[in-house]
Amino acid sequence: MKHILAASVSIAALCLGAGAAFADCGVTAGSVRILSNDFEALRLINTTAEECATDAVKVTANATAEHKNLQVPALTINPAEYTVAVVANNSIVPLLNDDLIRPLDDLVAKYGQDLLPNQLIKIDGKVMAIAFMGNGQHMFYRKDILEQAGVAEPKSYEDVLAAAKAIKDAGILEYPLAASVKPGWDLAAEFVNTYLGTGGEFFAPGSAELAIDNENGLKVLETMRAMTAYMDPDYLTFDANSIQAEYEAGKIAMMNEWGSLAGATLDAEGAVDGVVANTVLAAAPTINGGTIPSAALWWDGFTIAKNISDEDAEASFRAMVHGINPDMVAKNAEVATWLVKGYTPGPAAVGVIANATAGARAYPMQPYMGLLHTALSSELADFIAGKEDAAQALADVKAAYDTAAKEGGFL
Amino acid sequence: MPHKTFFAFILPSLIAMVLFIALPIVSVVVQSFYVEHGRVLVEVENCQPFGGCTKEVRVDSEATAKLEKEQPLGQFNGFGTYLNRSHLAVTEIGEILSANSGFSDIVARIYNLPFYKALAFTLVFCFVVTPLAMLLGFVIALAVNTIPRLIKGPVIFFSLLPMIITPLVGSLILYWMIHPQGIVGATIQDIFNDPNLSLRASPVLTWASLLFYGVWTNAPFSFVVFYAGLQTVPGDTLESAMIDGASRWERIRFVILPHLAPLATFVALVQLMDNFRVFEPIVGFSAEANASSLSWMIFNDLSGDSQLFGSAGATSVLTIIGVVILLMPVLLRTWREFNHKAV
Numbered sequence: 001m002k003h004i005l006a007a008s009v010s011i012a013a014l015c016l017g018a019g020a021a022f023a024d025c026g027v028t029a030g031s032v033r034i035l036s037n038d039f040e041a042l043r044l045i046n047t048t049a050e051e052c053a054t055d056a057v058k059v060t061a062n063a064t065a066e067h068k069n070l071q072v073p074a075l076t077i078n079p080a081e082y083t084v085a086v087v088a089n090n091s092i093v094p095l096l097n098d099d100l101i102r103p104l105d106d107l108v109a110k111y112g113q114d115l116l117p118n119q120l121i122k123i124d125g126k127v128m129a130i131a132f133m134g135n136g137q138h139m140f141y142r143k144d145i146l147e148q149a150g151v152a153e154p155k156s157y158e159d160v161l162a163a164a165k166a167i168k169d170a171g172i173l174e175y176p177l178a179a180s181v182k183p184g185w186d187l188a189a190e191f192v193n194t195y196l197g198t199g200g201e202f203f204a205p206g207s208a209e210l211a212i213d214n215e216n217g218l219k220v221l222e223t224m225r226a227m228t229a230y231m232d233p234d235y236l237t238f239d240a241n242s243i244q245a246e247y248e249a250g251k252i253a254m255m256n257e258w259g260s261l262a263g264a265t266l267d268a269e270g271a272v273d274g275v276v277a278n279t280v281l282a283a284a285p286t287i288n289g290g291t292i293p294s295a296a297l298w299w300d301g302f303t304i305a306k307n308i309s310d311e312d313a314e315a316s317f318r319a320m321v322h323g324i325n326p327d328m329v330a331k332n333a334e335v336a337t338w339l340v341k342g343y344t345p346g347p348a349a350v351g352v353i354a355n356a357t358a359g360a361r362a363y364p365m366q367p368y369m370g371l372l373h374t375a376l377s378s379e380l381a382d383f384i385a386g387k388e389d390a391a392q393a394l395a396d397v398k399a400a401y402d403t404a405a406k407e408g409g410f411l
Numbered sequence: 412m413p414h415k416t417f418f419a420f421i422l423p424s425l426i427a428m429v430l431f432i433a434l435p436i437v438s439v440v441v442q443s444f445y446v447e448h449g450r451v452l453v454e455v456e457n458c459q460p461f462g463g464c465t466k467e468v469r470v471d472s473e474a475t476a477k478l479e480k481e482q483p484l485g486q487f488n489g490f491g492t493y494l495n496r497s498h499l500a501v502t503e504i505g506e507i508l509s510a511n512s513g514f515s516d517i518v519a520r521i522y523n524l525p526f527y528k529a530l531a532f533t534l535v536f537c538f539v540v541t542p543l544a545m546l547l548g549f550v551i552a553l554a555v556n557t558i559p560r561l562i563k564g565p566v567i568f569f570s571l572l573p574m575i576i577t578p579l580v581g582s583l584i585l586y587w588m589i590h591p592q593g594i595v596g597a598t599i600q601d602i603f604n605d606p607n608l609s610l611r612a613s614p615v616l617t618w619a620s621l622l623f624y625g626v627w628t629n630a631p632f633s634f635v636v637f638y639a640g641l642q643t644v645p646g647d648t649l650e651s652a653m654i655d656g657a658s659r660w661e662r663i664r665f666v667i668l669p670h671l672a673p674l675a676t677f678v679a680l681v682q683l684m685d686n687f688r689v690f691e692p693i694v695g696f697s698a699e700a701n702a703s704s705l706s707w708m709i710f711n712d713l714s715g716d717s718q719l720f721g722s723a724g725a726t727s728v729l730t731i732i733g734v735v736i737l738l739m740p741v742l743l744r745t746w747r748e749f750n751h752k753a754v
Contacts, residue, residue, distance in 0.1 A: 367470045408450070
């Protein structure tokens, strides 16, 4: 009842607001049950997909930050609790490992006319997911502060450190830098980002053997540590949302921040005077004289569960294709960096696109990458807090990863 | 009461205890002896929006599913998980003890192992917070007992607040207060005249805030129990002590304390158990960099992109063993007293 109400309210709102005709997705029967993460772009897609609901078609959506913990058990049962799992580079891996999602080639051939070729995530030649938006961390900087300190736009981490020094020496800001280095997922992501910039590989080719214990790994850690000298002493407690708040408060000159937060940073709300007008979005800095932006590229996409009837799978696919239709994207261009046909990037998408065009690498999809991420998230804490040296930190990461990978059956 | 009646009385709760406490513990113990099957890996072509197509390693899900069907629990690993680096780290400790440069080196290197690091904070939390919280609770109980009846109700309510508030919310409130712009953080900076002083940056101060939070949130429990106990102190004994010229302190020392001693044992038992499972403040204070606990390790194994059930199971079993060891002296004493009375 609640969902029917929600769906009818959203349909009514759509009809009133945009004057759009009643959405006809062509779905005649079946049940669509969506599980997704909880942020604006995904909620928008869910409500658009819910427009497909009719008397014969039920569409429900559960947007929750706990989606990663729910998806494997929910899709393992038969019939699966959800027909659609919205995933990203990392969260598709557990679904692939346990063979819980179905190939979409036939559905794409039948109903995927609106999809672009690069939206199709192909694994072993089969389409397993349809991507609809890109994301990633990139540079946000204040051009007024950089001008005042007399430094040019920073392109590399070496530039960033030099600029931070200049800003601090000129007495403009005490702590010009910020990064989400809170021990846990954020800190590990920061390492992964920067390491990707070196061009190095995380694992020995074709195996789960860790390969970060090298010059590149040391350089990445040294850079991360050098940055902390210009950060607020509380940096160990800063995650992506906290640094956004600090930035909007005008206390930060340069930071690496998620592209999905750019829209919220650039809007009129929450920022002190001058921050929005002077903010420039650019590709993530390079490291060690390289040319690759030090940031992982992420895609968000949808997958269809394996343990459901073909009818439900078809209904789900068509509802989701409707959920990401070009009209919706055109109306909500500022919400995300869409990968959908007909999208013209808005000002908030500049950073992610700059990353992609400069050749940034995607977040690795190896089945054991999650174990490495967890090992990094706890073992780098001592290093970033300044309590141990880089070599020891890398040795600890390797030891923790090896233990976990053995237990996970990868080594 | 005949044994049969007694049994009939406790049967429902006995069933519930077996179903919801004993069986899950057994399953955790069993799980802790197993690790995942060796994954069958294959290299496949992988295409995505960024970076085009690359060769990447995948799990061969069919082959893995077959292995899992044969042995759903995984591979038997015995005590392997207990002894690995994430837990008791026997090999690593052996290496440290055989090659080191003095005592401080040994301590530093053992502290670098995740389990011992977590254990260190857990034990410090237990043994600092429990007595302090009990002391504070007792002092509050004594104070509340003497105030006029009219304001007693509101005072009791406010004293209980830390216990009523959800632990995570309570820790977040305190966390925001010690933020450099929060009321406590800013005041401390002002008092020490150091704009860079932050309670959240240094390990020592983080521990201190966590311990402070622990005392704050645990004191109400001791207070409630001691306050109830104070109502049962015999008035005659107190009066005769007053007639004998005992001061307030002497009355507390020689009448009230002996009377409340059995209660104190009970409170200590419950608090030690509770504090050994410290978890919420570490998350609430974002203190992962400087402090971790056994419960936090379990949480860390089960959250994230890939879960390690065997490892989490092993840490849980070690936590249970830890609680039993901690409670041993108190349990032994209770057992002895029980036997003594029976004779």
